[in-house]
Each structure stands twice: as C-alpha cells, then as structure tokens.
Amino acid sequence: MAEHLTLKSFPAYQIAGEGWQNIFATSSGNYDEGHVISRLLAVLAHDTVPISLGVALTNALTNTNTDESEVDFVTIDREFSPGEYPSQGEPRYVVGISRYGEDVLEAAPADRQARADGLIQLIAPDKSPVLTVIIEAKRGSNSLSAEQLNRYETRFNADSGFRTRSWGDVCKTLHTVALGLGDSTAGVLVRELTAFLWEQEVGKRFGATEYDDGGVIPEHRFWWEVRRGNNGPEVRIVDEYRPQDSEDIDMENVDSVSELYDTYTSSWYDETELDSLFNNIPERVLNKSLLNPPTSNKSRLEVLTDWAQKARQNGELHRENFAGNPRRGIGEFQQGGQIAQLHLGLDGSPVLKFHTYKGNGQWGSPLTLTEHEFETVIEAMPRDVRHALLVERDFSVLDKFLEFR
Known part of the structure; x- marks a missing residue:
C-alpha cells in the first residue's frame, strides 16, 4: 500500500554558517538513504506539485519518453517488498542512484533484505500502471551493488538491465522542472529539494x-x-x-x-x-x-x-x-x-x-x-x-x- 508522505516531518532548519534556509534539513544533519529518498518522494506526492515532475523524473531515470498526456496521477512508496506492486505488464525498471552513478561493485551488500528504497509509478486514467520505477539509493561515498540490483530485477519482476544514475543527474532534472514552475509553492518546494540533494549528495x-x-x-x-x-x-x-x-x-x-x-x-x-x-x-x-x-x-x-x-x-x-x-x-x-x-x-x-x-x-x-x-x-x-x-x-x-x- 502506498505510503502517504508529507513535508510536516521535515521542519525548517537554519544550517549553521551557510546563511540559507532549507525546509528539508534537520538539526542532526544525519541522513541515511531512507531519509534522502523520502524527501524526494514527499515532493512528488505533494498536492501542489504537478505530475510533470514525476513524468520528467521517471523519463530521466529510465531513459524513456512517457508523455504527460498518458498519466493521470503518480503513486509513490518507500521501503516496499516484492508482491506489494505486482506487474500488470507495464515496463518496470530497477534504477540505482548514487553520488558517482557508474560506480557499481559486484559484491552483495551486507544487508540482503529485498525491500527497495523507493517506488515511482505512473498511473493511466484507467488506473493501470504506465511505468514502474524501483529505486535503490546510496548516499555519500557508498557504492551500488550489481548483485543487489540484479536481485531486485528478479524479485520485483522488472525488465532486465538495471539503470544507474547519479544524484547530479537527479538535480539537473529537478532544476529544469523548477524553472518552469516559477515562484509557485511547487516551484519553491522543488528548488529547496534540489538545493538539499545538491548540498548533501553532489558536493558541488x-x-x-x-x-x-x-x-x-x-x-x-x-x-x-x-x-x-x-x-x-x-x-x-x-x-x-x-x-x-x-x-x-x-x-x-x-x-x-x-x-x-x-x-x-x-x-x-x-x-x-x-x-x-x-x-x-x-x-x-x-x-x-x-x-x-x-x-x-x-x-x-x-x-x-x-x-x-x-x-x-x-x-x-x-x-x-x-x-x-x-x-x-x-x-x-x-x-x-x-x-x-x-x-x-x-x-x-x-x-x-x-x-x-x-x-x-x-x-x-x-x-x-x-x-x-x-x-x-x-x-x-x-x-x-x-x-x-x-x-x-x-x-x-x-x-x-x-x-x-
């Protein structure tokens, strides 16, 4: 079942010495993969954010070209297991996101549980899925695991050939969408999210x-x-x-x-x-x-x-x-x-x-x-x-x- 994420969990916090306000930062400064991907998913799910962001992001992550007219709404989830979103014949992609993107180790991670960090699913007007993205996210210097991504392909019944993207790729897509949203509430949210990810994961x-x-x-x-x-x-x-x-x-x-x-x-x-x-x-x-x-x-x-x-x-x-x-x-x-x-x-x-x-x-x-x-x-x-x-x-x-x- 899709988890309804809100921005209420992410209070505003002034980052010491930086002189800028970011609604996604926390006073502890401790972020794991779940926290980072939750902020991304929360913005996608926010009622002010148009579906164009979800479409643009899934296209960038999967190198596909879904048209916005094909999509009625976007479903998101985090830390979900195989079977919660069974395949209905739609294209399904496993995407790994990390700082470097291309750095993929062959070895399996220490944690071998089959719970993906995030899901983005584009839904058609007839309520059928147009496209499903299963996300495995790594932060900091942590690298993606080929064994884990291949295992997700099998267990989540995804298309063969996992994709890898960098957090920089994600930021570029978010920035492009934010420019089109201007100073609206959605535009502010997407810009703040971009600033948060850029600061935490790209390192300028x-x-x-x-x-x-x-x-x-x-x-x-x-x-x-x-x-x-x-x-x-x-x-x-x-x-x-x-x-x-x-x-x-x-x-x-x-x-x-x-x-x-x-x-x-x-x-x-x-x-x-x-x-x-x-x-x-x-x-x-x-x-x-x-x-x-x-x-x-x-x-x-x-x-x-x-x-x-x-x-x-x-x-x-x-x-x-x-x-x-x-x-x-x-x-x-x-x-x-x-x-x-x-x-x-x-x-x-x-x-x-x-x-x-x-x-x-x-x-x-x-x-x-x-x-x-x-x-x-x-x-x-x-x-x-x-x-x-x-x-x-x-x-x-x-x-x-x-x-x-």
Missing part, C-alpha cells in the same frame, strides 16, 4: 574524470570542486589515487570504491589567490597550454616547462620574488603566515605541484600532476570555464556551479 563538483591502467577500478579520479567562501567562490582540485596494492584487496569486503583511494587536494583558491598563482605566466602561454589542443610533439605541461626555463634564463622569473621554493616556484600568494605556491618541476619529466607552506619549515603534501594527469584535469573542465577561470581569472563563471544553493 564538476569536471569529474578518471583513467585507469587496464584494471577494473580506475587508477585516478579527478574533479574540480567549488564552494562559496568569505570572498566569493573558491575552487580546488581533488585527486583520488588508488595505490597499487589495492589490487590485492578482497572486493567482496569493500563497501565503497572510495575505500580503495588515497585523496590529495590542492588548497582552496579564491579569485585573488588563483590570480597570484598564474599572473606570472603570459596569456599567450596560458592559451597555448590550457586552451589550444596539444601538439603532437609537445604536451600542455611541456609548453609551461619550456616557458619557465626561458623565463628563468632571461630574468622574467626572479627567484627573490618567491618566499617559498625560489628555484621551482612560478607563482605564489601569502596569507596568514602560510604560502601557497605553484611549483613546476624542471628536472626530468615535468610535473606541476600545488604546494602549501605551513610555516616552521613544513610543507604540506602537494597535489602533484604529471603530464598525463595535467592533461586529464585540464580537459575535464569545459573550455569556456577554463578560459574564464584560469586565463582571465574571472570567478563569476563558477556561479552556475553553485546555482542550486
């Missing part, structure tokens, strides 16, 4: 990319992350690196792919700080190394290396200008006794390091990029964003990545 990351060495689990995962700081938007690079010995791990005992990675990050940089790191590099060099496609005989990082070597020789880069490492530094800024510096390794194969000096002779662990990694990180960022952020140092381009806040 963009340009995520990965590459591997032929193994099942990618060797590196990179992304650009953005947040609102005291002086406006801030950005940093995150690198998740899989140590070689992780290949020996028993995958059946791994709950999340993230357990296999060591994480390295650059510092957070606002517009002024990033400008300090890059302002020694001429625009023609930035265009050639960051915007233009690399040539067959020189990588992007080699373009920077060639410039740095010549700049040292002709006096464009003065060592005395750098409080950190004068031999390798090509840009830096100082703040509160700390020094953030952009290092360019000129010995052997070139590397670029985002380094932070913490004082008392102590440098933090740098985010280090080889030629291939630098290429991967740069290509992951859309070219228009790359030009605004790294060449012009115009951080207003980051506002669109914070639009759900």
Whole structure:
C-alpha cells in the first residue's frame, strides 16, 4: 500500500554558517538513504506539485519518453517488498542512484533484505500502471551493488538491465522542472529539494574524470570542486589515487570504491589567490597550454616547462620574488603566515605541484600532476570555464556551479 508522505516531518532548519534556509534539513544533519529518498518522494506526492515532475523524473531515470498526456496521477512508496506492486505488464525498471552513478561493485551488500528504497509509478486514467520505477539509493561515498540490483530485477519482476544514475543527474532534472514552475509553492518546494540533494549528495563538483591502467577500478579520479567562501567562490582540485596494492584487496569486503583511494587536494583558491598563482605566466602561454589542443610533439605541461626555463634564463622569473621554493616556484600568494605556491618541476619529466607552506619549515603534501594527469584535469573542465577561470581569472563563471544553493 502506498505510503502517504508529507513535508510536516521535515521542519525548517537554519544550517549553521551557510546563511540559507532549507525546509528539508534537520538539526542532526544525519541522513541515511531512507531519509534522502523520502524527501524526494514527499515532493512528488505533494498536492501542489504537478505530475510533470514525476513524468520528467521517471523519463530521466529510465531513459524513456512517457508523455504527460498518458498519466493521470503518480503513486509513490518507500521501503516496499516484492508482491506489494505486482506487474500488470507495464515496463518496470530497477534504477540505482548514487553520488558517482557508474560506480557499481559486484559484491552483495551486507544487508540482503529485498525491500527497495523507493517506488515511482505512473498511473493511466484507467488506473493501470504506465511505468514502474524501483529505486535503490546510496548516499555519500557508498557504492551500488550489481548483485543487489540484479536481485531486485528478479524479485520485483522488472525488465532486465538495471539503470544507474547519479544524484547530479537527479538535480539537473529537478532544476529544469523548477524553472518552469516559477515562484509557485511547487516551484519553491522543488528548488529547496534540489538545493538539499545538491548540498548533501553532489558536493558541488564538476569536471569529474578518471583513467585507469587496464584494471577494473580506475587508477585516478579527478574533479574540480567549488564552494562559496568569505570572498566569493573558491575552487580546488581533488585527486583520488588508488595505490597499487589495492589490487590485492578482497572486493567482496569493500563497501565503497572510495575505500580503495588515497585523496590529495590542492588548497582552496579564491579569485585573488588563483590570480597570484598564474599572473606570472603570459596569456599567450596560458592559451597555448590550457586552451589550444596539444601538439603532437609537445604536451600542455611541456609548453609551461619550456616557458619557465626561458623565463628563468632571461630574468622574467626572479627567484627573490618567491618566499617559498625560489628555484621551482612560478607563482605564489601569502596569507596568514602560510604560502601557497605553484611549483613546476624542471628536472626530468615535468610535473606541476600545488604546494602549501605551513610555516616552521613544513610543507604540506602537494597535489602533484604529471603530464598525463595535467592533461586529464585540464580537459575535464569545459573550455569556456577554463578560459574564464584560469586565463582571465574571472570567478563569476563558477556561479552556475553553485546555482542550486
């Protein structure tokens, strides 16, 4: 039997330090998969929200194209068992939602109960189901399980071939629908839901990319992350690196792919700080190394290396200008006794390091990029964003990545 969810369970709460009100947040800040999916389902079930949201969301989750005219109303449920919604011959899809979407482990989860997290069912005017979506949701760094999704296909009599989607995919669909609803009650609810999911599950990351060495689990995962700081938007690079010995791990005992990675990050940089790191590099060099496609005989990082070597020789880069490492530094800024510096390794194969000096002779662990990694990180960022952020140092381009806040 469908569970009638309301928004009364989700009181307004001011998130400390963020300066925005979200009706879906709770004072504890503790969310499990059930809490997160309940908020999504509660909005779908709200009497002010049109069926267009349910149709748009099911189309996005299942990659189908149901027309709104075929649907009379939307049924939702949570934590339901096989047999509660028997098949009536309609298309039935199992959909897994997680932060990364594509991260699916083969192993079974510790909890093997056959209760799905959520159900969305589009109902025709004659009360027959048009389409049924069975949802398994994971939050945080938890990964989906292929064994669990396949088991749900069998037990819920669903079509073969489960789908996987990211919370970012869900947010994009919600945002599109919210734009059409304007400032109505439904529009406010959907925007608040989008902000909640974006804040909790997406983490304001963009340009995520990965590459591997032929193994099942990618060797590196990179992304650009953005947040609102005291002086406006801030950005940093995150690198998740899989140590070689992780290949020996028993995958059946791994709950999340993230357990296999060591994480390295650059510092957070606002517009002024990033400008300090890059302002020694001429625009023609930035265009050639960051915007233009690399040539067959020189990588992007080699373009920077060639410039740095010549700049040292002709006096464009003065060592005395750098409080950190004068031999390798090509840009830096100082703040509160700390020094953030952009290092360019000129010995052997070139590397670029985002380094932070913490004082008392102590440098933090740098985010280090080889030629291939630098290429991967740069290509992951859309070219228009790359030009605004790294060449012009115009951080207003980051506002669109914070639009759900």
